[in-house]
Amino acid sequence: MFASAVNLIALVYVCSLHPAFGQDCPNRQEIQGMLKQVQKLLSAHEASCLQSLRNLRKKINLLQSGTGKQTAKSTNSTCPKLDAPINGRKLGKSHGVGHEVHFLCDPGYEIVGSESRVCQESLTWTGQQPTCRDFNECASSPCLNGGTCVDEVNQFSCVCAKGWAGETCQSPVPTFFITTTNTSAGSTLAASTLPAATTGAYVRPSRCTIVQGTTHCTCEPGYTISGRDSYSCTDIDECELFHNGPAGKLCLHKCVNTPGGYRCSCPAGYNVTRDGRSCKDIDECATRQNNCTNDQMCVNTYGGFQCVRVDCPKIPHATYVKTSPMRCERTPCPLDNKACSQTPTSFSYHYLAVVSNLSAPRVMFRVSALRQLGDTLRFTLLGGRQARRHFTVQRSDRQTGQLMLVSPVQGPTTLEAEVEMSELERRVQLGRYITKITMFVSQYEF
Numbered sequence: 001m002f003a004s005a006v007n008l009i010a011l012v013y014v015c016s017l018h019p020a021f022g023q024d025c026p027n028r029q030e031i032q033g034m035l036k037q038v039q040k041l042l043s044a045h046e047a048s049c050l051q052s053l054r055n056l057r058k059k060i061n062l063l064q065s066g067t068g069k070q071t072a073k074s075t076n077s078t079c080p081k082l083d084a085p086i087n088g089r090k091l092g093k094s095h096g097v098g099h100e101v102h103f104l105c106d107p108g109y110e111i112v113g114s115e116s117r118v119c120q121e122s123l124t125w126t127g128q129q130p131t132c133r134d135f136n137e138c139a140s141s142p143c144l145n146g147g148t149c150v151d152e153v154n155q156f157s158c159v160c161a162k163g164w165a166g167e168t169c170q171s172p173v174p175t176f177f178i179t180t181t182n183t184s185a186g187s188t189l190a191a192s193t194l195p196a197a198t199t200g201a202y203v204r205p206s207r208c209t210i211v212q213g214t215t216h217c218t219c220e221p222g223y224t225i226s227g228r229d230s231y232s233c234t235d236i237d238e239c240e241l242f243h244n245g246p247a248g249k250l251c252l253h254k255c256v257n258t259p260g261g262y263r264c265s266c267p268a269g270y271n272v273t274r275d276g277r278s279c280k281d282i283d284e285c286a287t288r289q290n291n292c293t294n295d296q297m298c299v300n301t302y303g304g305f306q307c308v309r310v311d312c313p314k315i316p317h318a319t320y321v322k323t324s325p326m327r328c329e330r331t332p333c334p335l336d337n338k339a340c341s342q343t344p345t346s347f348s349y350h351y352l353a354v355v356s357n358l359s360a361p362r363v364m365f366r367v368s369a370l371r372q373l374g375d376t377l378r379f380t381l382l383g384g385r386q387a388r389r390h391f392t393v394q395r396s397d398r399q400t401g402q403l404m405l406v407s408p409v410q411g412p413t414t415l416e417a418e419v420e421m422s423e424l425e426r427r428v429q430l431g432r433y434i435t436k437i438t439m440f441v442s443q444y445e446f
């Protein structure tokens with residue numbers, strides 16, 4: 001509508017400026033009619049615009065009042081903060097309208113007041129603030145035969161009437177074998193005259209004292225009053241009690257309960273360490289507790305020992321002689337004997353003692369060339385499937401290869417691996433050196 005009015009005005013303007021524009025221009029009457037039409041169009045347009053503006057303003061006002069209310073609501077829609085009762089807890093953090101909080105008391109306490117409270121529309125909580133009251137264990141009258149109950153936090157104790165004993169004063173005091181001696185502190189009842197059947201090493205008489213009519217019985221260290229009877233003490237089974245305590249096991253291997261105490265024991269081949277808790281291997285080779293013969297060598301292992309004998313290998317085309325207790329070297333090969341020159345130059349023997357379940361990966365042994373003649377050193381793992389399952393050979397520097405344990409081994413077992421170091425010069429082999437490593441794996445991890 002607005003565009004057609006603009007076109008009409010433009011046409012009238014052009015014709016009024018250039019009367020010679022031609023017969024296409026309308027006459028004066030026609031122009032006045034057109035201008036009236038344009039005026040009508042403009043006033044209709046103006047009215048519509050004003051209406052739109054009024055509507056827009058209304059909407060803005062509505063939005064403004066709406067957000068105002070919301071802000072007011074969000075700042076005031078929570079109930080006052082609630083505290084947890086002393087010796088108790090509060091569950092639930094939201095203090096919004098409709099939300100609920102719950103209260104719990106610590107063990108040995110009971111709740112008094114509302115267990116849960118709800119935040120209401122009026123921004124107040126339902127119910128009353130609860131408190132935690134020490135639970136009265138004496139309420140059920142647990143002390144028998146006229147005993148007086150003493151309420152303590154989370155437990156109770158009984159002060160027994162004369163002639164009664166036990167946790168709940170359930171046992172009559174066996175007066176017939178008690179001898180009374182007067183002391184300044186009170187009367188000491190030496191219960192050493194208890195029947196013999198109940199005084200084994202694990203059951204000992206308690207020492208009881210009567211002070212102002214109340215009997216108090218105590219035990220030697222390592223003993224405790226047995227549940228049934230205050231007059232006898234039973235050995236504490238520390239092995240059972242501390243079977244898997246927070247500080248770990250009492251003993252690394254085995255715990256043995258003893259009257260009034262306990263001790264740790266170790267398997268054969270081990271001694272208990274000075275701390276009394278761990279096990280230490282006995283070095284049978286150093287202490288001559290071995291039966292190895294003169295031509296054998298004693299190898300100390302964890303939990304035992306091994307007698308080993310190094311015999312030089314018998315290989316066709318070559319002869320080996322022992323140059324040290326652990327090494328065999330090939331005698332020089334005849335000239336032009338290629339079969340002989342390709343056999344290993346030397347064999348070295350090494351024995352390792354390790355504990356079971358050793359963590360992996362781990363370097364077990366290093367083989368190094370003392371001097372190098374050729375341009376290349378090569379390290380290879382020899383041996384069967386068992387060796388390949390547990391070991392690999394890596395080069396650690398230019399002249400050193402290392403035997404790595406790649407998976408933990410469960411003992412007791414013996415593993416063997418062979419590391420070959422070959423020396424080359426322009427790809428021609430100069431020498432082969434074999435290192436045989438025997439690993440004695442113990443049964444235990446210590």
Ligand SMILES: [Ca+2]
Pocket residue numbers: 222235236237238257258259260261262
């Ligand atoms: Ca004990």
Ligand SMILES: [Ca+2]
Pocket residue numbers: 269281282283284300301302303304305
């Ligand atoms: Ca040993």
